[in-house]
Amino acid sequence: MTTTIRDGNAPYRAPIGLEPDPEWWRGAVIYQVYPRSFRDTSGDGIGDLRGIAEKLPYIASLDVDAIWISPFFPSPMKDFGYDVSDYCGVDEMFGTLQDFDHLVAEAHRLGIRVMIDLVLSHTSDQHPWFVESRKSFDNPTADWYVWAEAKPDGTPPNNWLSVFGGSAWTWDTRRRQYYLHNFLTSQPDLNFHNPEVQDAILDVARFWLERGVDGFRLDAVNFCFCDEELRDNPPLPPEKRNAKVTPAVNPYNYQDHIYDKNRPENLGFLRRLRALMEEYPAIAAIGEVGEAQRGLELVAEYTSGGDKLHKCYAFEFLSPDMLSPDRIASIVGEFEIAAPEGWACWAFSNHDVVRPATRWAAQAADPERYLRLLAGLLLSLRGSVCIYQGEELGLTEADIAFEDLQDPYGIQFWPDFKGRDGCRTPMVWEKNSHAAGFTDGNPWLPVPREHLPLAVDAQEHVLGSTLNHYRRLLAFRRNHPALIRGDIEFMETKGPVLSFVRRHGNETIFCAFNLSEEERFIARPEGHVEPLDHHGFSGLLRQDKIELPAYDAFFARIS
Structure with missing residues (x-):
């Protein structure tokens, strides 16, 4: 079964006001927008696409090249959009496809490219593909997910673990088989060994390319394929365990994940995806490589040859380890050796990790000056750059009370790991407004009081503010091609x-x-x-x- 997705009302829209530079992504600065927390225009306490469009002039004032919008697709929101139930729509809490089209048009008018977050390796268990797949062994999508028989004693087929804790296998009473989920039990993994699955995902990419997007951020891109033989992962020696991808309290760190992800078959699919993107002018893809042991090695593989991804970012600069000159040079140098023809995308922050103002700067004698130094360093390294919303304001990690937690990851491992809500609190626009100008309603996560003095309107006209320091640095970078x-x-x-x-x-x-x-x-x-x-x-x-x-x-x- 091959699923073809087309929207007859949405022919390809060439960007307006943007030069069709196929190399625009080299050295680009990309601003990550987490829609739930950026700007709410409906009053329901959750950010939306109209809110992003409303604040595009602010993003343009930063002088960035593109925005990356985290998932806004229909979803039961068990993992806040990273559990997709319809790849080709907009969840009603975020707006409509027409709102998305307006956002893209307005971004292009302001000279900003738009990248969207595609979650390829898994769907929601409420996606029609999975709803059908679990019904029987002979339905049209029966083999679209990773199903396996139980061992003779009824236990899961192997020892694979979920990133979110526990076994990566869940028993389904209808098919009387286990299904694989590298993340939540409600996020079943697609079977990329089935060519029909690859075709369906490529049709999804084409759908959004036809709507005028300029590229993709590919979530967990190294998870697409698993070992067809479902072999056990070997244990990882204690001295090699680290917490780059998962917290130390998670037993996921105890395995060497050579069979449940990072499979060589992934390269073939990435070539198919790149070939599709080459049909459109000036498209780029960034792959997220979630791998602690061989992240830079995979980045090199995925970006080499000019026929796979344009660039990747790994987790080396997202870990808790403090920066030092030697560590920075070692990471960048290792990438340059591993991928001399590749291109890195560096980030100090995103929606999954503790904000650098708390992770690093809080340990400095002068946190504000240290944060500004980090900005200068990040924007001077060879490669492209991702800046996460609020990073330019110097926002700290919020301390969220247990009763206010939304993130299932944090709830699972509380209190040793508090999850990702602390970096996902609402953007602060106005110091003295309700919910800092994020919403007229009750925000989905509380706005920390300590963030109010850092609001955009409190920094906007202060020459020496962190916000204006970022603007100066971004303008400085743009004026010097060597940077x-x-x-x-x-x-x-x-x-x-x-x-x-x-x-x-x-x-x-x-x-x-x-x-x-x-x-x-x-x-x-x-x-x-x-x-x-x-x-x-x-x-x-x-x-x-x-x-x-x-x-x-x-x-x-x-x-």
């Missing part, structure tokens, strides 16, 4: 100062960052050094040395 697409050569990495050179064409830019709470001096680079300004940092060139105040940076053009 967007240049190569990178690390200079100093062993002490508290990180320095490197970015080169592109005739432009060479020297970048230095002092990650310590004390003033530091480093030697000036060779050649003619022309200090650059308009970036918001105060490092100085003093004859043969560069002076770097605590948590500060220095940029110069070298010739």
